[in-house]
Amino acid sequence: MDNPDDWDPLRHPGHYFSRIARGLTRVGDVRLRNLGLATAQLPVLTALKDGGELSQKELAKWAKVEQPTMAQMLSRMERDGLVRRVPDPEDKRSHLISLTDATVEKLPAGRAILRQGNSEMTKGLTDDEIKTLVSLLRHVLENVDSMEP
Amino acid sequence: MDNPDDWDPLRHPGHYFSRIARGLTRVGDVRLRNLGLATAQLPVLTALKDGGELSQKELAKWAKVEQPTMAQMLSRMERDGLVRRVPDPEDKRSHLISLTDATVEKLPAGRAILRQGNSEMTKGLTDDEIKTLVSLLRHVLENVDSMEP
DNA sequence: TATACAAACATAGGAACCTATGCAATGGAC
DNA sequence: GTCCATTGCATAGGTTCCTATGTTTGTATA
Numbered sequence: 080m081d082n083p084d085d086w087d088p089l090r091h092p093g094h095y096f097s098r099i100a101r102g103l104t105r106v107g108d109v110r111l112r113n114l115g116l117a118t119a120q121l122p123v124l125t126a127l128k129d130g131g132e133l134s135q136k137e138l139a140k141w142a143k144v145e146q147p148t149m150a151q152m153l154s155r156m157e158r159d160g161l162v163r164r165v166p167d168p169e170d171k172r173s174h175l176i177s178l179t180d181a182t183v184e185k186l187p188a189g190r191a192i193l194r195q196g197n198s199e200m201t202k203g204l205t206d207d208e209i210k211t212l213v214s215l216l217r218h219v220l221e222n223v224d225s226m227e228p
Numbered sequence: 229m230d231n232p233d234d235w236d237p238l239r240h241p242g243h244y245f246s247r248i249a250r251g252l253t254r255v256g257d258v259r260l261r262n263l264g265l266a267t268a269q270l271p272v273l274t275a276l277k278d279g280g281e282l283s284q285k286e287l288a289k290w291a292k293v294e295q296p297t298m299a300q301m302l303s304r305m306e307r308d309g310l311v312r313r314v315p316d317p318e319d320k321r322s323h324l325i326s327l328t329d330a331t332v333e334k335l336p337a338g339r340a341i342l343r344q345g346n347s348e349m350t351k352g353l354t355d356d357e358i359k360t361l362v363s364l365l366r367h368v369l370e371n372v373d374s375m376e377p
Numbered sequence: 378t379a380t381a382c383a384a385a386c387a388t389a390g391g392a393a394c395c396t397a398t399g400c401a402a403t404g405g406a407c
Numbered sequence: 408g409t410c411c412a413t414t415g416c417a418t419a420g421g422t423t424c425c426t427a428t429g430t431t432t433g434t435a436t437a
Contacts, residue, residue, distance in 0.1 A: 092349060092358075093252045093267075095365040098292055100249035102372035103242045105395070108422090109377035118242075119423060136385060143247055148424055150387065155422080172385045172432045200241060202371050204364070209241075212364045215357060216244040222351050223251035228258035254425070257392090268393060285415060297394055299416065304392075321402045321415045384433075395422080403414070 092219070103200065110192050114185050115159060119152060121193075123162070124178070128186060132175035134167065241368070252349065259341050263334050264308060268301060270342075272311070273327070277335060281324035283316065 107118040116124070122142035126133055139149035153176060156162045161182045167173040201209050256267040271291035275282055288298035302325060305311045310331045316322040350358050
């Protein structure tokens with residue numbers, strides 16, 4: 080009930096997740112900065128990479144962030160010329176978001192940076208270990224998503 | 229070189245880490261809120277739980293965050309009565325930070341919440357799988373920490 | 378049709394992270 | 408002892424996340 084190990088961060092997977100995520104974001108953001116991109120924008124780029132037009136709501140759902148978070152990010156991306164927002168002809172409350180041509184041109188370079196980071200992150204792990212890791216991560220994510228506050 | 233899977237978030241462990249970390253933070257913060265604690269404060273609580281007094285610099289290093297991040301968090305924690313800062317008699321630039329009695333009294337309840345979250349997070353995994361996961365996470369963290377921007 | 382509910386977005390406010398930079402105390406070189 | 412680089416913090420500015428709440432448009436119901 081009061082095991083001292085409870086407070087040992089090394090026994091808390093949560094601590095690892097937080098530190099790995101922060102580290103990846105920090106390194107990724109620096110590497111993407113020259114391109115004018117950021118790691119938090121990757122889900123948006125992914126969703127729109129083939130010329131698609133999605134609403135803010137759809138993008139928030141895809142990226143698994145709350146609506147105000149996506150609203151702010153799209154504002155910044157629009158300010159920086161990364162995306163375009165045109166009124167949705169079928170719903171005056173909504174806008175359709177798409178990538179600008181300049182952004183599409185940046186995608187290949189972004190791809191290379193991502194691939195590089197991905198391989199550095201799993202350096203020293205066998206293909207089987209990586210598969211195991213992804214499978215365990217998937218399981219944990221499912222548990223986390225089903226956790227009630 | 230331009231494999232479309234490069235943009236598939238399901239193939240990017242980084243995406244899992246980010247989503248798991250965010251999910252754990254969100255749920256953990258809600259559950260700790262009644263106690264007046266937050267997940268980001270856990271490393272500080274851990275470091276000082278036995279009555280220790282550490283400097284801001286030492287706490288930042290322990291929590292693996294930058295110095296300004298720790299400065300801000302300690303300000304909030306002091307504002308909320310969680311920690312105390314007394315001048316370091318041996319270095320007038322520095323203060324020694326310690327937990328208040330009120331905070332120490334909250335620790336057992338915090339422990340219970342942590343243990344509960346930890347078990348929910350790994351629900352459905354065997355002890356061996358959890359051990360494997362932690363070992364892989366440790367490996368990835370090491371890689372991430374050694375990544376150059 | 379009028380009213381009420383729901384949906385899409387905007388805005389406010391705050392926490393936690395970062396980099397860049399400034400300031401004051403310290404401590405070593407001379 | 409004086410000078411100067413280093414160290415410990417503080418502050419500024421910005422991004423990404425959250426919750427809570429308001430506004431406008433769309434939809435369905437009485």
